[in-house]
Amino acid sequence: MALEFDNRYARDFPSLYSAQEPMGFAEPQLVVANDALVAELGLAEEQERLADWFGGRLPLPGAQPLAQKYTGHQFGVYNPMLGDGRGLLLGEVKDGQGGFWDLHLKGAGPTPYARGGDGRAVLRSCIREFLASEALHHLGIPTTRALCVVAGELPVQREHVERGAMLTRVARTHIRFGHFEHCFHRGLGEELKGLMDYVIERHWPDLQGQPAKVFFERVVHKTARMVALWQAYGFAHGVMNTDNFSILGDTFDFGPYGFLDDYQPGFVCNHSDHSGRYAFDAQPSIALWNLNCLAMALSPLIASDDLVAALKQFQPALAGHYLKTMGRRLGLCEVSGQDAPLINELLALLADEAQDYNLAFRWLGEARQDDKLIPCRDHYVDRARFDAWAERYLARLRLQDVGDQGRQLAMNDANPLYVLRNYLAQNAIAAAEQGDFSEVRRLYGLLQNPFTDQPGMAAYAQKAPDWGKRLEVSCSS
Template sequence: MIYSGHQFGAYNPQLGDGRGLLLGELVNTEGDKWDLHLKGAGQTPYSRFGDGRAVLRSCIREYLASEALHHLGIPTTRALCVVTSDTPVYRETTEAGSTLLRLARSHIRFGHFEYFFYNKRYEALKELADYTIEQNFYDLPGMKEVAGTDQGYQCFYSEVIRRTATLIAQWQAAGFAHGVMNTDNMSILGDTFDYGPYGFIDDFNWHYICNHSDHSGRYAFSQQPEIGYWNCGRLGQALTPLFDDGELIQKALDQYPQIYTQAYTRLMLDKLGLEEEVEEDATLVSDLLQLLHDSHCDYTLFFRTLSNFPSNQTSEQLQQLVNHPSLAPWLNTYQERLKKNPLDDQTRQKRMKQVNPKYILRNYLAQQAIEKAEKGDYQEIEHLMNVLVSPYDEHPDFEHYAEKPPEWGKKLEVSCSS
């Protein structure tokens, strides 16, 4: 598949699946259509000077991450299996050439539309849009009546914006940083796509950069909502030849901030166990995030521990986690807020544990599994999968996966090299 895209803010006209082969589509027994895609299968017409290969390290990272996000309820492509070999592949070091079999509802990216737009192939652009709508957006309310018109394309574009904004709100609430949000890495369906130097936040840091190649911090954790908006703008620009009334594009794009804010607010209130939103909740959430940032508190452990609040033991555990003078005032405010909550403590605590995972794919856990796999031992991957497929459960035999990472585990550098 050929496409183009904006990479780190600059347009690159020469992209495409340089190491990917789209094998075809299949429909499963439930009627769902899936693309089968080999990642790392060898050179393609778009490999340029690359070898078309992937390495075991990156394949395992995508395999684990895509399954981790899926079981957190975050839209994503899936990974069916990894095949490795003795074929040497040269990156920073010599690594084992491997292939990932990826499943996706579609492999169409924002960058596909950009490719036809910037090459002024407007008939092909319309053909791609009509195909995408027919395959994946035809069941939207009223689409059958307006397909192929300004209203139909606006409906399509608006839905892409809604899915993208909602996806990024889910990333933010889960503490997930993608790392390379180029437009060619954006799925038209709003699925998490193209895993590279991603990372779940350990110690909370608004400005967390998971990709050590991102020297300017363009794709830092705090930037992801704005980048999602910017990328949707680039898609809107690429769709302009389809519209007689270009203002419809801007009207659709203008909805992004509100959609994102509503989705993110709802997710954060769920994490706090709050049933209904009240005016002061925005301050409650922002004060908490600032507290976590200032104290470098472990994001996942904090919310999981808070799920047992209130109790003396929980307060002590939170104090150990946060160790900041602002914690006590915030907990007092939170406790007062809970008095207005219609849920009793037991129901609230149960709900909070259903949205605040005990287990996430921390970088150091993935790294340990990779190092063992490179020596032929895949058992650690299986152990990790036990908790990643049910991250909200207790798993008493795997408690060590829920612990704070060691200091070395917080400092791992991950790049785009794969």
């Protein structure tokens, strides 16, 4: 089955891209493929061509490769020189349900927006993005996806020489906050409105005919939900620049990300972030900051009072999504603002004891109410403090008519046993750099079912070793 392309971005926005062909690998090698996405896109019978198509050796039929132009705020500073420096939008593919997906090739050589860079990606960073996007997807967090990773023979210089690779990203759109910022700051009014209309018609057709303010309200709410889920599941993005924010509220552009091991509210996953601007507990405020930048960009289309009113919806929307998710993680059938102190007290305890964030919820789910959570308390040093919290928690559980078995099943469905810890990704990368891709594939398979105990995989459900907590990850990752 051939891919059905409808490359509207290429047709409608000639001023917002540069056409360019990929600089492919001479001998591309498939590292890992997303079998579910391959099938969904109708490529199941084309497995033998994936490496050639998505390693750039052969042109993908129907594709119109292009590098998008956008701008954005990087670490709070506006940079007008941004764009796809090492990525190419291959085209927009229509699926069997009438939806559209961007195919995007990362690491295909320098573009006019490379700013002196080599335009390449390395095997390490491609594996990290592949695993992270799929891990988030299977946790239920809105995200772009990854179709495959293809390795090449090309050496690429980063902190040291590494093996070059390409990643194919699948996303509902690659339009970012930075696209709108570029149009605003360059005075491209027609393109500004065109981008909004494009997003609505392609992805939110229910907004057609509605005032422009409704579009911005949708972006605010989608962004709030995404970040609330990041906070609930302990995901730190690392580089929350406005050019790394999808207009649809999908997690976008994976660099120095990290899932929490020990619960550290101020965790900074990017060792290049010396000020801690993008610390874990700062992510909600940074998301709102980014939305303010987008509001300015949309100001020619939306009245200032309407922009302010929409921005005021962010905090309550985020709090609502966060509270609901954390309630599920604690086995609460219904949750209200009155449950916030119970959640916050547990988080304070986890922080003070540097407890493993995700395993702490699995321990709670496995403990029995009639045993007063005694096996769970053994993980804590300050058992008196845990007992005091557990007494309040048990009293709250008694307000709902759910027994231990039902609560435990519900909690296991909400609390992952397997998380993409940095050291697990690093182990897979180290093997892949030696030519062994089996660990990448094993880890990918495991993360497709993060909530289910899988035979023989107990080692992947353990706390991170001390060395694994100290891994440094930078923007080159």
